[in-house]
Amino acid sequence: MKLRELAHSRTGDKGNTLNISVICHDAQHYEHLRAVLTSQRVKAHLRDVVHGDVVRYELPGIAAFNFVLGNALGGGVTRSLALDAHGKSLSSALMNLEVAAP
Template identity: 70%
Template sequence: MTKLRALAHSRTGDKGNTSNISVIAYDEKDFALLKAQVTSERVKALFKGVVEGAVVRYELPNIAALNFVMTNALGGGVTRSLALDAHGKSLSSALLEMEIEDV
């Protein structure tokens, strides 16, 4: 098993109560592996109790990246939330802890 962080880096963004996390492969050759194993379902399961809405994955093959848009993910939104990480910036670090099966 390999941590996702060994194959990709990540960046987050937010708008209201929606968070998005990009997962960008360091090497294009790993993009197929990321597509196969970093699914919306796995991301939703990883953030159980944090993300209460849908998790939609968008593929960006030209830049070997995945983008996950997660609704109801920031405890009501940045300006209305008392959450410590109101913008969800630490979510990318949590996602990069996901285990990827070596192929």
């Protein structure tokens, strides 16, 4: 199943660092995602874009995770609207990750 069936996502950026939040649709899926959605798995899935470390922060109180992806925005934000320098499309790319059903 796709991650998007269990969670939704938002992104933010600061310089060349991107953060992607993954928020469970249902809190009962938090522990399952905690087991399968590791930093290594996220980095492998986004390997063509993320060239630095991926750190996962766990937020069990709101059934969410925050992934901080280093060296992920090709040097940082640009003024051109033709590029996704803010990394907003990467949340959709992450939601396309295949995960085991809970």
